[in-house]
Amino acid sequence: MLNLVLFGPPGAGKGTQSVKLVERFQLIHLSTGDLLRSEIAAGSALGLEAKQLMDKGILVPDEVVIGMIRSKLTSNPQANGFIFDGFPRTIAQAEALDNLLKELHTSISSMLALEVNDEELIKRLLNRGKDSGRSDDQDESIIANRIKEYNNKTAPLANYYSAQGKYTGVNGIGSLDTIFNDLCSSIEKLK
Ligand code: AMP
Numbered sequence: 001m002l003n004l005v006l007f008g009p010p011g012a013g014k015g016t017q018s019v020k021l022v023e024r025f026q027l028i029h030l031s032t033g034d035l036l037r038s039e040i041a042a043g044s045a046l047g048l049e050a051k052q053l054m055d056k057g058i059l060v061p062d063e064v065v066i067g068m069i070r071s072k073l074t075s076n077p078q079a080n081g082f083i084f085d086g087f088p089r090t091i092a093q094a095e096a097l098d099n100l101l102k103e104l105h106t107s108i109s110s111m112l113a114l115e116v117n118d119e120e121l122i123k124r125l126l127n128r129g130k131d132s133g134r135s136d137d138q139d140e141s142i143i144a145n146r147i148k149e150y151n152n153k154t155a156p157l158a159n160y161y162s163a164q165g166k167y168t169g170v171n172g173i174g175s176l177d178t179i180f181n182d183l184c185s186s187i188e189k190l191k
Helices: 014-025 032-042 045-054 062-074 091-103 118-132 140-154 157-163 176-190
Strands: 002-007 028-031 081-085 110-115 167-171
Touching: 002 014, 002 157, 002 176, 014 028, 014 081, 014 176, 028 032, 028 062, 032 045, 032 062, 032 081, 045 062, 062 091, 091 157, 110 157, 110 176, 118 140, 157 167, 167 176
Parallel strands: 002 081, 002 110, 028 081, 110 167
Antiparallel strands: none
């Protein structure tokens, strides 16, 4: 199985590149942000609870997202592999993911990290907010919180995967196609 963690701060381009990678490598896209937004749209209790935090740019509790990923992994036993987008975001989530994959007799193949500076991220998120209608993309103080959460809780995952020899950095600034080609060549090298 090819199991990829697509990593990077909010606005790095993970969602956009995931869609293209899923098509190229026939993988299942698991975005915890998308799963949470579906729960909100469905008006579930979990969605309502998550919305309170998401609207402030704060991470939802580990057990909520781990539970969602567990159910997606176990309901897709025939998958070629998965792209994890926006997950894991904490060390506890990364450890839980390693354990879940072990139960399925597989593991993470690589973390592909899109590297983009803060100034470019804020510009991209505010632009995305105009089109996507996402409330957490429209307010600079919420964006600042999301970047703060990323720096405090998520950035340390780069070391977690480096220690396993699984970190691959990719320049996240440039044309969509150039970034996609760089990601594809990193993935080809894993095969
Ligand atoms: P995203 O679409 O990945 O930018 O996520 C939007 C929001 O959903 C984040 O700001 C968090 O509040 C929440 N969220 C998404 N994925 C996770 C995760 N793996 N752990 C905790 N919170 C998450």
